[in-house]
Amino acid sequence: MSENGSGSGSENVSAGRATVAVVGGGYGGAAVAKALDGGTDVVLIEPKDAFVHSAGALRALVRPDWAANMFFPYDRLLSRGRVLRERASSVDPGGVTLASGGRIDADYLVLATGSDYAFPAKTETDSSAEALRRLRVAYDELTGAERVLILGAGPVGLELAGEIRAVWPAKRIVIVDPAPEVLPGFLPEVRADLLRQLAALDIELRLGVRLDEQPPGEPGRAKTFTVPTTPVGDLTAGLTADLTADIWFRCHGVRVNGGYLGDGRLTLPTPKGQVRVTDTLNVTGPAGPYAHVYALGDLTDVAEAKMAGHAMRHADVVARNILAQARGERATATYLPSPVPSALLPLGPGGGVGQLPDTEGGAGGAVPVPAPRVAAYKGADLFVGRFAELFGTA
Structure with a gap:
């Protein structure tokens, strides 16, 4: 059962199972923690009291009666692992030092702290x-x-x-x-x-x-x-x-959330504040890539638009690699960014434009998405139903 609380001292979850510390509970962090929950001991470190579905923030601004739909409590996300309502102050190859002074030692690390953006697109508070x-x-x-x-x-x-x-x-x-x-x-x-x-x-x-x-x-x-x-x-x-x-x-x-990496104990961020990763999404340190440390989402230097959908696809690659390694196998899952930009951009609940990769034409191009399909896929509920399933509130 997941729980909220603060860590103190140096701790590991249990003996005999790989411990994974996931720093950040946004789109990618929550998804990778959920995917790893059955096969590893997951500790999700996140200061917010609920997951924030930021894609709903703009509608929440104009529809106060709808606004609560963008928040999902973490208490049903994990069945074995746990959620620590904490903030990371430093990360090194062996684990995470918490702002409270506690520490989480881990066999695997996943950095998923994302980015900040001006209000109202991001809420700028942990409450x-x-x-x-x-x-x-x-x-x-x-x-x-x-x-x-x-x-x-x-x-x-x-x-x-x-x-x-x-x-x-x-x-x-x-x-x-x-x-x-x-x-x-x-x-x-x-x-x-x-x-x-x-x-x-x-x-x-x-x-x-x-x-x-x-x-x-x-x-x-x-x-x-x-x-x-x-x-x-x-x-x-x-x-x-x-x-x-x-x-x-x-x-x-956009402001990348990587301040806890400033001491250089794990890696040195790029001038944009991002983390260099390999095609398997392993973090690159001073001596080369770490086999047990991963990053995903907006924090990475992957050459693509920073979007929730991309972060969740990163999470799938990271989860597959860590689960393989925990079984004693090689990590072979890779992430290849799309050569064409893609987005579903609603203009209110019933309009909008979109573009997605052409998966049927074989030429590697893009196809437009008309307004009715944008509304049906995203504009009508902004994917709230999808996240209700992820967080067990459906």
Whole structure:
């Protein structure tokens, strides 16, 4: 039975079975812990009081009645292993030192601490109750704002705009980004469909534009302001006017959660703060790859977009390798990132665009996903049902 609590002293779970310490209980960490639970002794180290389904955060902002659906308690995730509500302060080849001063010795280590992102895409707190309170405050502020400014035209900014429009048809929504195009690397027809849907939703997209100064006040707090803008590159027509809004949100800037690696006892992160891994997702240290230490998800230097789906596929590879090693076999499972970008990007519950690898054509290309399929696959419930099964709350 899994349990919440704090570790103290040096401990191992049981004799005769491999002990796996998983640092981080997000998408990849929770998935790998669940997969390893039957064949090893798993200790999942996670400071949050519940798993946060961050893909639901933007809908939680505009639908307070729905917001609780993005939190899943850890108490049913593991049947044999346990969950320590702790934070790692350091990791070395032999185990994890906890912020409380305790230590978990382990035969295998999995680093799965992911990344942080600006509110509301990430909740920025370890307490689910506090996260819900912050979302409710931001909802109240957003309710009274007539003009909304979103900084960043990536998937997060686009999805936030769609969620706001689904609840408030009359608000003016402007998305600003200095990039010259939206969804670079995606099929032209996918980008064209996105632009068509944004126009139909009356969401204004200003590309090739930067703000001359940051909006005053905190993101997610109502305060009317006007900021000047400057065109970037050749996209100059009609883009030099001042921009006035009543509330703004930052939808860019990922921060990798790897501070506990700063002492260099295990590995030295890249300049981006990521961990170098092999194709088997083993962490590379000063003397080469560790056979018993793995990393997955946003923390890794795998050359792909940092997405929950990728982290969960990493988890499958890591779990297969550790289980093989625990049986005395070689770790042979490898991860090969897709050569084409993929995403399902809802624009509210009923719209959106998508692109997935072409698994049937044989040419290694991509295929577009139309709005009805995006809504059916993701937009309708944002995969809540899938995570209810993972966490035993279905």
